[in-house]
Amino acid sequence: MKCTFVEVAPESDFSIYNLPYGVYSTSSSAPQVGVAIGEYVLCMSMLSKLGLFAEINGLDAQEIFSKPQLNEFMALGRPIWRQVRQRLQEFLSDTSHPVRKLIQNTNEVSALQSQVQMHLPAQIGDYTDFYASREHATNVGMMFRGKDNALMPNWTHLPVGYHGRASSVVVSGTSLHRPNGQRRPDPTQPPVFGPSARLDYELEMAFFIGPSNDLGSPLTIEQAEERIFGMVLMNDWSARDIQAWEYVPLGPFLGKSFGTSISPWVVTMDALEPFRVMQPAQDPEPLPYLRSSCSTSLDARAGYDINLNVHIKPHEDDQYHLLTRSNLKYMYWSLRQQLVHHAINGCSMRSGDLCGTGTISGPTEESFGSMLELSWSGKNPISLGSSKAQRTFIQDNDTIRITGFCQGDGYRVGFGECIGTILPAVKLDWVN
Amino acid sequence: MKCTFVEVAPESDFSIYNLPYGVYSTSSSAPQVGVAIGEYVLCMSMLSKLGLFAEINGLDAQEIFSKPQLNEFMALGRPIWRQVRQRLQEFLSDTSHPVRKLIQNTNEVSALQSQVQMHLPAQIGDYTDFYASREHATNVGMMFRGKDNALMPNWTHLPVGYHGRASSVVVSGTSLHRPNGQRRPDPTQPPVFGPSARLDYELEMAFFIGPSNDLGSPLTIEQAEERIFGMVLMNDWSARDIQAWEYVPLGPFLGKSFGTSISPWVVTMDALEPFRVMQPAQDPEPLPYLRSSCSTSLDARAGYDINLNVHIKPHEDDQYHLLTRSNLKYMYWSLRQQLVHHAINGCSMRSGDLCGTGTISGPTEESFGSMLELSWSGKNPISLGSSKAQRTFIQDNDTIRITGFCQGDGYRVGFGECIGTILPAVKLDWVN
Numbered sequence: 001m002k003c004t005f006v007e008v009a010p011e012s013d014f015s016i017y018n019l020p021y022g023v024y025s026t027s028s029s030a031p032q033v034g035v036a037i038g039e040y041v042l043c044m045s046m047l048s049k050l051g052l053f054a055e056i057n058g059l060d061a062q063e064i065f066s067k068p069q070l071n072e073f074m075a076l077g078r079p080i081w082r083q084v085r086q087r088l089q090e091f092l093s094d095t096s097h098p099v100r101k102l103i104q105n106t107n108e109v110s111a112l113q114s115q116v117q118m119h120l121p122a123q124i125g126d127y128t129d130f131y132a133s134r135e136h137a138t139n140v141g142m143m144f145r146g147k148d149n150a151l152m153p154n155w156t157h158l159p160v161g162y163h164g165r166a167s168s169v170v171v172s173g174t175s176l177h178r179p180n181g182q183r184r185p186d187p188t189q190p191p192v193f194g195p196s197a198r199l200d201y202e203l204e205m206a207f208f209i210g211p212s213n214d215l216g217s218p219l220t221i222e223q224a225e226e227r228i229f230g231m232v233l234m235n236d237w238s239a240r241d242i243q244a245w246e247y248v249p250l251g252p253f254l255g256k257s258f259g260t261s262i263s264p265w266v267v268t269m270d271a272l273e274p275f276r277v278m279q280p281a282q283d284p285e286p287l288p289y290l291r292s293s294c295s296t297s298l299d300a301r302a303g304y305d306i307n308l309n310v311h312i313k314p315h316e317d318d319q320y321h322l323l324t325r326s327n328l329k330y331m332y333w334s335l336r337q338q339l340v341h342h343a344i345n346g347c348s349m350r351s352g353d354l355c356g357t358g359t360i361s362g363p364t365e366e367s368f369g370s371m372l373e374l375s376w377s378g379k380n381p382i383s384l385g386s387s388k389a390q391r392t393f394i395q396d397n398d399t400i401r402i403t404g405f406c407q408g409d410g411y412r413v414g415f416g417e418c419i420g421t422i423l424p425a426v427k428l429d430w431v432n
Numbered sequence: 433m434k435c436t437f438v439e440v441a442p443e444s445d446f447s448i449y450n451l452p453y454g455v456y457s458t459s460s461s462a463p464q465v466g467v468a469i470g471e472y473v474l475c476m477s478m479l480s481k482l483g484l485f486a487e488i489n490g491l492d493a494q495e496i497f498s499k500p501q502l503n504e505f506m507a508l509g510r511p512i513w514r515q516v517r518q519r520l521q522e523f524l525s526d527t528s529h530p531v532r533k534l535i536q537n538t539n540e541v542s543a544l545q546s547q548v549q550m551h552l553p554a555q556i557g558d559y560t561d562f563y564a565s566r567e568h569a570t571n572v573g574m575m576f577r578g579k580d581n582a583l584m585p586n587w588t589h590l591p592v593g594y595h596g597r598a599s600s601v602v603v604s605g606t607s608l609h610r611p612n613g614q615r616r617p618d619p620t621q622p623p624v625f626g627p628s629a630r631l632d633y634e635l636e637m638a639f640f641i642g643p644s645n646d647l648g649s650p651l652t653i654e655q656a657e658e659r660i661f662g663m664v665l666m667n668d669w670s671a672r673d674i675q676a677w678e679y680v681p682l683g684p685f686l687g688k689s690f691g692t693s694i695s696p697w698v699v700t701m702d703a704l705e706p707f708r709v710m711q712p713a714q715d716p717e718p719l720p721y722l723r724s725s726c727s728t729s730l731d732a733r734a735g736y737d738i739n740l741n742v743h744i745k746p747h748e749d750d751q752y753h754l755l756t757r758s759n760l761k762y763m764y765w766s767l768r769q770q771l772v773h774h775a776i777n778g779c780s781m782r783s784g785d786l787c788g789t790g791t792i793s794g795p796t797e798e799s800f801g802s803m804l805e806l807s808w809s810g811k812n813p814i815s816l817g818s819s820k821a822q823r824t825f826i827q828d829n830d831t832i833r834i835t836g837f838c839q840g841d842g843y844r845v846g847f848g849e850c851i852g853t854i855l856p857a858v859k860l861d862w863v864n
Contacts, residue, residue, distance in 0.1 A: 125557075125598060125599055126597055126598050126599050128597075131682060141681075144681070145681075152680045152681060153616075154614075154616075154623070154677055154678060154680065157614060157622070157623050158614050158623075158678065160678065160681075160682055160685075161682065161685055162594070162595070162682035162683050162685055163594070163595040163596055163597050163685065163689070164595055165558055165560075165595050165779060166557060166558050166598070167557055167558050167647070167779065167780040167781070167782050167785070168647055168779055168780060170647065176647075176648065176778075177648045177778055179777035179778055180650065180776060180777060180778075181776060181777050182586075182589060182590050182719065184585075184586075190589070190716065191586070191589050191590075191719070192719075193719045193720070193721060215599070215600055215602065215608075215690075215691065216608065216609045216690075216691075216858060217858070218612065218858065218860060220862050239777070242777065245586055246586060246590065246592065247681070247682075247683075248584045248586065249573075249576070249577075249584060249592075249679070249680075249683070250563060250592055250593065250594035250679075250683040250684060251594050251679075251681070251682040251683020251684070252682060252683070253592075253593055253594055253595065254773075254774070254776065254777040254779065255777075257595070257777060257779040258647075258648075258777040258778045258779060259647065259648075259778070284622065287614065287623070287624075287625045287863075288625070288863045289625060289860070289862075289863035341686075342686070344612055344613060344686065345611035345612060345613050345671070345674065345686040345687075345689060345690040346600075346608075346609055346611055346612075346690045346691070346858065347597060347599065347600055347686065347689040347690060348599040348600060349599070350599050353599070426648060426649070426650065426778065428650060428721070430652050430721075431719075431720045431721035
């Protein structure tokens with residue numbers, strides 16, 4: 001299948017096999033739903049008006065694609081998502097498609113991505129962050145609690161997670177101020193107040209919830225699998241010194257809630273389907289509610305082979321330098337295990353809710369997904385390729401960029417980028 | 433000042449000095465904003481239509497009071513809240529008020545509370561729970577970590593808090609199923625799955641955020657004080673066994689997110705103003721950003737004298753029995769300290785966001801705000817007054833009721849009740 005509507009380079013993240021959803025606006029139009037193809041964004045409400053999604057049962061396409069967020073579309077469920085995907089692929093590939101004949105010029109239904117502004121793809125009701133990479137949990141545990149207490153006893157039995165702050169989730173491209181806060185650099189002295197001195201990124205991915213479940217109604221693992229709409233890249237910015245001081249006993253709070261960046265394009269699970277792989281072997285065997293082995297309807301391959309890279313553009317130069325090269329396939333707990341666990345107590349998961357995977361570190365040092373791990377808590381400065389700059393943590397005016405893609409045969413299913421620059425801390429004259 | 437519009441008993445929670453806001457519906461009308469007075473609820477959109485709130489600058493009363501949540505009203509800020517309060521008091525007390533003359537019968541603008549349905553007062557974007565009672569933190573710390581590690585080193589330096597789950601916040605009267613989950617009753621054995629065996633209540637209060645702050649814009653302590661709209665009672669239901677197993681290192685998660693109940697009427701800070709008291713002395717002195725001593729515009733009395741009671745109706749009989757008698761004034765960290773800390777890293781607090789205080793335990797055993805503390809982790813069964821029943825934790829079909837009020841001179845400013853019944857766990861045949 002080939003896109004004949006606009007040109008798509010083989011190395012483009014947005015091939016006809018991808019078709020991720022996002023929310024965009026132009027100088028003349030309010031935020032609405034778009035789909036990325038090559039360097040373009042398709043206007044879904046205009047395509048709806050031309051009848052492309054006519055007679056899809058249960059889809060009021062013009063209404064739903066005119067919204068400034070994807071929540072309502074996410075709520076519709078996989079059968080409808082698949083029909084829309086199929087119609088888009090037919091439209092883009094078939095030169096004699098009836099809707100193509102209604103269009104004189106591609107710009108009637110599309111715009112260059114470089115000329116639109118992207119927004120958060122959904123109104124995020126709740127945001128949860130898991131801790132699902134064994135390598136990351138082990139690395140961090142060693143630094144925070146020593147080698148003997150690195151992996152807590154519960155870690156191999158359940159996907160550990162915590163509630164995050166939805167109000168501080170921002171779309172890629174949003175700059176963030178270095179947070180102020182309490183930290184205690186010298187444990188023999190009282191805490192001090194000021195800008196975080198150990199600001200870090202965390203390489204994560206995150207998934208959006210499709211149809212919701214009511215409070216009190218847990219999901220089966222089969223239902224969990226069907227209710228994941230799609231994925232984005234995520235940078236879970238972390239102020240390690242604030243976090244280390246505040247996190248006992250109730251977990252991360254202000255060390256995280258100053259900002260969390262996500263990429264704007266939501267790649268659907270249908271687009272990721274060909275890139276399924278086995279997740280790492282689980283020992284001990286998880287409790288039955290977390291197991292897929294008893295189910296005949298589930299694909300045993302619960303992992304996804306998604307190449308992930310993190311680059312830094314240090315304030316000293318104008319080049320990006322590689323920091324991390326990792327892959328989602330390293331993640332110990334699968335997406336569906338995370339979701340089924342989250343809802344097993346009856347917790348309601350609503351359409352548009354966001355779940356982060358936690359930092360995705362792999363087995364080798366190059367795959368460590370945070371500066372905390374790469375510099376081993378600041379002990380070993382990180383060299384940045386051709387740059388003279390070194391880093392233990394992020395400095396003011398550094399930019400961090402996460403990219404990710406699945407490599408198909410001659411095409412890609414990619415995520416675009418999740419980018420953010422750290423601005424100097426806000427001056428708070430009134431607290432000194 | 434006396435309400436002459438409807439009769440209000442001296443022991444009523446809803447005197448003319450209170451006037452709390454809620455969202456209600458009737459068999460014939462959709463959810464909209466109401467105000468409680470005596471046994472009645474005032475229809476705010478109808479009063480708007482009659483011109484009671486005319487010419488309040490910046491308030492489109494008919495629009496804002498017809499909404500099914502208070503978020504837009506909360507966003508307007510204290511000067512407007514105060515004008516609305518004043519107009520209501522004039523209307524209710526003055527028999528010759530011009531709007532009174534437009535009304536033939538009280539039921540044109542009011543309904544009996546017993547005949548309406550209450551809803552969540554706001555669309556809660558984010559819900560945070562603090563841990564601001566020293567007595568509670570010490571009690572729980574002793575049980576979870578032993579006497580020497582009871583209060584963590586950070587506790588006296590900052591109001592410890594964590595992000596909670598907004599989707600599981602429910603209005604008083606909503607029954608909840610006992611959650612299923614992982615727990616490890618025998619630490620020498622692998623974890624097991626099933627209904628929580630240590631289900632608890634937590635006596636809390638919570639406050640709603642008024643005007644929001646942008647991401648990256650911390651609040652001063654003066655701003656924090658002005659941005660609290662009002663308070664409700666809260667029961668932070670807790671599955672102690674699930675919590676104990678899951679909470680390291682990232683904090684409470686599924687042990688809490690199966691349900692959190694709040695009372696439907698939001699009592700404004702203006703109504704609570706006469707009941708301010710000094711908060712407990714703070715030693716060590718907090719860092720400047722958490723201090724009011726440097727400010728001339730702040731009332732030094734940052735605490736509130738609010739009597740709080742918890743009763744249980746055990747499934748064995750039909751009577752309520754007292755469990756806890758506490759008071760918000762015991763709380764170590766004030767509301768404004770909680771809010772200023774929450775936003776100090778730049779975290780955006782949005783109108784309608786909810787912040788819980790954490791369990792409000794006092795110095796004596798009768799004031800312990802949870803069964804975990806009252807039964808000392810299940811060791812000492814709690815006698816229930818005249819009932820033959822005893823409890824260490826909540827049993828199926830038990831009902832927990834929280835009430836609270838400020839006692840004025842011949843009147844009360846009360847909160848109504850926060851009530852909930854625990855139903856048996858959902859049967860999950862597919863996981864065994």
